[in-house]
Amino acid sequence: MFPHLRDLDRIHQRAPRRILKDRMDPFHFHTQEEFVSRYRLTKQATRTVIEQMSPQLPEVQGNRGLPIPHHLQVLIALRYMATGSFQLTISDCLEVSQAAVSRCISRVSKAIAMHGRQFIKMPAHNESLQVMEEFKDIDGMPGIVGCIDCTHVVISKPPGDRSEVFRNRKGKFSINVQGVCGPQLQFFNIVTRWPGSAHDSNIFARSRLCAEMEGGAHRGILLGDAGYACRPFVFTPLRAPQMSFWCMEEEIQLCWKIHAHLLRK
Structure with missing residues (x-):
């Protein structure tokens, strides 16, 4: 009877949750040698770290309030630990805010420490x-x-x-x-x-x-x-x-x- 109301229902349906994605996936963009020079771990070792850390990582808000996925949180922290670069430099490279970089480093470090006695x-x-x-x-x-x-x-x-x-x-x-x-x-x-x-x-x-x-x-x-x-x-x-x-x-x-x-x- 009121077809335009059905259109309004479709418009107001909740959109799928968006997350912040790294536009340049380091696992595919870098060779193994380039990856190790930036993160001090092989790609396989980094994937293992991500798998181990993900359950302990809380959500971190990135640009425009979008959550940063667990694998990107770990990559941000590893890049900082491996190179000692300023947080602002890492934020520019990975296109997240400096505040988000700081939160990722803190939370990933705590997650790693939780696994200390295991390894x-x-x-x-x-x-x-x-x-x-x-x-x-x-x-x-x-x-x-x-x-x-x-x-x-x-x-x-x-x-x-x-x-x-x-x-x-x-x-x-x-x-x-x-x-x-x-x-x-x-x-x-x-x-x-x-x-x-x-x-x-x-x-x-x-x-x-x-x-x-x-x-x-x-x-x-x-x-x-x-x-x-x-x-x-x-x-x-x-x-x-x-x-x-x-x-x-x-x-x-x-x-x-x-x-x-x-x-x-």
């Missing part, structure tokens, strides 16, 4: 023998299950009266981060709660890992530098080392130096 852990008993063999293949030292050391991650001067405890021996403000690394550029343990003035050996002595190794929860030996006290489960350099042992230790400690360099970058 960063000491080898189980059935895995430790394989790790020992891989370390032995590097330069013949048996029984090593990890390299331990600390590295300083520079930060801005913290506010408050306790800021000086973050000043390290080089006069910079930092977090002294302890890490145990494996032979395949993997982290087995990370401690990030100590200020720059804390000594490496004190950080380890008061860590959960030290208590676990004292109690026999982990098999094998950690290799540390002269900053650590020698223990039954921690080997440190000899004061008058034989050349062959010194060379083996230097070769294995190179694993940690590579890890620390990648972590700071």
Whole structure:
């Protein structure tokens, strides 16, 4: 009877929900080499991260109030972490606002941290023998299950009266981060709660890992530098080392130096 009313009904039907899309899909636009140089992960590894992180990522509003899809949130955060670019530069490249970039970085970082214990852990008993063999293949030292050391991650001067405890021996403000690394550029343990003035050996002595190794929860030996006290489960350099042992230790400690360099970058 009133055909124009049917037209009005169609007009007022709710439109499909729109989301912000990246016009240039990095997975298709970049070669594998170009992708790794921008995100520090392979395409397959990045897809795995997106799959793992998506359930923990809340909605982020982008330009014109459109939600940013989970995969783009992860790509934004990875680009920032991999390159250290200014947020404004990333917002221009990926065509989202700087505020949206900031929210993506914060929320993806928290989602990654939630998965920390799932991936960063000491080898189980059935895995430790394989790790020992891989370390032995590097330069013949048996029984090593990890390299331990600390590295300083520079930060801005913290506010408050306790800021000086973050000043390290080089006069910079930092977090002294302890890490145990494996032979395949993997982290087995990370401690990030100590200020720059804390000594490496004190950080380890008061860590959960030290208590676990004292109690026999982990098999094998950690290799540390002269900053650590020698223990039954921690080997440190000899004061008058034989050349062959010194060379083996230097070769294995190179694993940690590579890890620390990648972590700071």
